[in-house]
Amino acid sequence: MAETIAPIANDLAVKSRSVRRTIVEMAHRAHCGHVGSALSTVDILSVLYHSFLRIDPTQPQWADRDRFILSKGHGCTALYATLAQRGFFPVAELETFLRDGTLFAGHPSARHVPGVELSTGSLGHGINVGIGMALAGKRGEKNYRTVVLVSDGECDEGSTWEAALTAGFWKLNKLIVIVDYNKIQSFGRVADIMELEPFAAKWTTFNWHVQEINGHDHAEIARALSKATEETQRPSVIIAHTIKGKGVSFMEDTVDWHYWPPSDDQKAKAFSELCD
Amino acid sequence: MRTTFVKTLEAIAAKDQNIMLLTGDLGFTVLENFRDTYPKQYLNAGVAEQNMIGVAAGLALCGKRVFVYSIIPFVTFRCLEQIRNDLCYHRLPVCIVGVGAGYSYGHQGATHHAMEDISIMRSLSGMTVVCPGDPVETECAVRTIATHDGPCYLRLGKAGEPRLHTSVPDFHLGKAILMQEGTEATLIATSTMLETAVKVTKILAEKGMLIRLLSMPTVKPIDTDAIRAAAIDTPFLVTLEEHSPIGGLGSAVAEVLSVHDIRTRHLLISGPSMFTDTIGSTAFLRRQAGLDEESVREKILHFKK
Numbered sequence: 160m161a162e163t164i165a166p167i168a169n170d171l172a173v174k175s176r177s178v179r180r181t182i183v184e185m186a187h188r189a190h191c192g193h194v195g196s197a198l199s200t201v202d203i204l205s206v207l208y209h210s211f212l213r214i215d216p217t218q219p220q221w222a223d224r225d226r227f228i229l230s231k232g233h234g235c236t237a238l239y240a241t242l243a244q245r246g247f248f249p250v251a252e253l254e255t256f257l258r259d260g261t262l263f264a265g266h267p268s269a270r271h272v273p274g275v276e277l278s279t280g281s282l283g284h285g286i287n288v289g290i291g292m293a294l295a296g297k298r299g300e301k302n303y304r305t306v307v308l309v310s311d312g313e314c315d316e317g318s319t320w321e322a323a324l325t326a327g328f329w330k331l332n333k334l335i336v337i338v339d340y341n342k343i344q345s346f347g348r349v350a351d352i353m354e355l356e357p358f359a360a361k362w363t364t365f366n367w368h369v370q371e372i373n374g375h376d377h378a379e380i381a382r383a384l385s386k387a388t389e390e391t392q393r394p395s396v397i398i399a400h401t402i403k404g405k406g407v408s409f410m411e412d413t414v415d416w417h418y419w420p421p422s423d424d425q426k427a428k429a430f431s432e433l434c435d
Numbered sequence: 436m437r438t439t440f441v442k443t444l445e446a447i448a449a450k451d452q453n454i455m456l457l458t459g460d461l462g463f464t465v466l467e468n469f470r471d472t473y474p475k476q477y478l479n480a481g482v483a484e485q486n487m488i489g490v491a492a493g494l495a496l497c498g499k500r501v502f503v504y505s506i507i508p509f510v511t512f513r514c515l516e517q518i519r520n521d522l523c524y525h526r527l528p529v530c531i532v533g534v535g536a537g538y539s540y541g542h543q544g545a546t547h548h549a550m551e552d553i554s555i556m557r558s559l560s561g562m563t564v565v566c567p568g569d570p571v572e573t574e575c576a577v578r579t580i581a582t583h584d585g586p587c588y589l590r591l592g593k594a595g596e597p598r599l600h601t602s603v604p605d606f607h608l609g610k611a612i613l614m615q616e617g618t619e620a621t622l623i624a625t626s627t628m629l630e631t632a633v634k635v636t637k638i639l640a641e642k643g644m645l646i647r648l649l650s651m652p653t654v655k656p657i658d659t660d661a662i663r664a665a666a667i668d669t670p671f672l673v674t675l676e677e678h679s680p681i682g683g684l685g686s687a688v689a690e691v692l693s694v695h696d697i698r699t700r701h702l703l704i705s706g707p708s709m710f711t712d713t714i715g716s717t718a719f720l721r722r723q724a725g726l727d728e729e730s731v732r733e734k735i736l737h738f739k740k
Contacts, residue, residue: 269525270524270525276496277492277496277521277525278520278524278525280520281516281520283485284489284517284520284521286489287485287486287488287489287490287492287493287517287521288489288490288492288493288496288521289493290486290489290490290493291489291490291491291492291493291494291495291496291497292493292494292496292497293493294478294490294493294494295493295494295496295497295498295499296497298475299497317485318485318486318489318517321481321483321485321486322486322489324481324483325480325481325483325486325490
């Protein structure tokens with residue numbers, strides 16, 4: 160197992176750094192925020208798109224594809240950069256991000272971006288729609304998996320817990336939810352605003368298979384996804400402990416980088432930390 | 436209407452396995468046969484309407500045609516943003532079936548009344564709003580919606596509404612149905628007020644006032660041609676709905692008159708934009724709101740002067 164994961168992880172480290180550079184570049188060029196929220200998801204997306212999801216960039220609507228929903232739509236630059244890296248569209252197209260007439264909005268639109276399954280931006284929608292997808296697969300005896308990446312902040316939403324109750328009861332074993340648990344929500348620390356702990360216990364009591372991992376360790380992410388697919392009775396939640404702004408020292412673990420766009424100097428400093 | 440709805444859906448579901456029915460844990464004595472006959476096409480999503488709409492969206496994104504059933508406020512207001520983002524923005528073939536138009540839930544109180552729903556659903560981009568006036572229109576509407584691409588809102592009464600059409604009308608989404616020809620006014624009615632409109636039309640005819648009666652089962656898109664023709668052919672228009680005056684059928688007709696610069700007189704008859712202050716039956720609440728036959732007739736005769 161370790162033998163196969165090590166080279167992938169090494170390759171993913173390169174890919175993840177590249178995505179992080181693209182994220183900082185996009186935010187700098189478009190003068191926009193949500194950089195920290197995007198950076199915390201990069202390693203998860205890298206593992207998903209390069210070693211887990213059964214997808215075909217030349218056929219984004221392939222009927223039997225695995226489904227991925229970025230429920231925390233504000234972290235979309237990470238998704239755009241990963242989709243481009245995976246071949247859904249040229250990376251150069253991301254230069255249009257937030258420009259008038261672009262395909263790439265500040266929250267992802269399935270109407271515009273190939274590979275985006277669900278338009279998100281309002282929190283607390285992704286798992287619910289993912290349940291519908293997983294249910295259609297289950298009733299149609301399909302093998303595709305549905306993966307939903309949510310933020311910790313959106314676990315404040317009632318709809319998230321309606322979904323948790325439902326998926327557990329309906330035994331949607333091909334549904335995998337990953338929580339990007341970076342411990343910072345919009346206006347402060349999760350522990351100060353709306354504490355989620357005991358978080359794992361909540362999902363367990365809702366009849367989910369629960370794993371807690373380091374959300375920046377590619378091998379750990381891959382192992383957790385693999386283990387989730389072995390479930391035959393329960394949906395899986397992977398609580399990924401992450402660091403907001405991961406990869407850029409001065410952006411890490413701060414509320415500020417939910418909002419600020421990087422200046423020229425900050426972009427240069429970030430790039431110096433993200434070089435291969 | 437709800438019985439007709441489910442009977443019609445059962446017939447469609449028998450032939451189309453992509454049809455699905457979701458309920459927010461309501462439908463006692465109504466949905467059991469569907470549940471037992473088509474278990475793979477049925478789901479009770481529990482008392483969790485926001486989740487139910489999201490689930491419907493996910494199913495529709497995977498090729499299903501979904502009907503989502505509950506009492507109007509619960510399946511519209513409670514989960515409005517899910518309807519807007521998940522259904523409308525994605526242009527999904529999901530029909531929201533709301534039971535309890537206007538004061539249909541009478542004694543059950545203001546939480547169950549639906550006097551703002553047409554307005555709110557009509558304002559959503561891409562949403563088709565269908566308000567059948569009797570069981571015949573309900574059956575036509577369900578059959579049509581089952582092949583319609585895009586989100587729909589189907590506003591039903593409750594139970595026991597009489598058949599007002601003697602034959603199956605030529606039913607199309609976005610088209611009015613001519614129920615009686617007349618020259619002295621045009622009465623346009625929708626949803627639960629069609630029965631009252633038919634009675635008022637008959638009473639006025641007995642008094643020698645022949646009015647054109649249009650049933651308007653689709654409030655969005657509204658039948659602009661029928662409104663224009665009525666404005667040309669008859670001296671004034673009357674709209675009748677069991678709804679607030681804000682944003683319903685009357686508003687839709689007024690918008691057509693304004694946008695298309697159609698000159699005529701228009702009497703908007705509706706309920707008030709306020710919660711009911713008194714508790715009572717559907718008939719009682721309609722009388723309080725001025726939506727009984729006598730009140731409607733008097734308003735029309737007064738406006739004619």
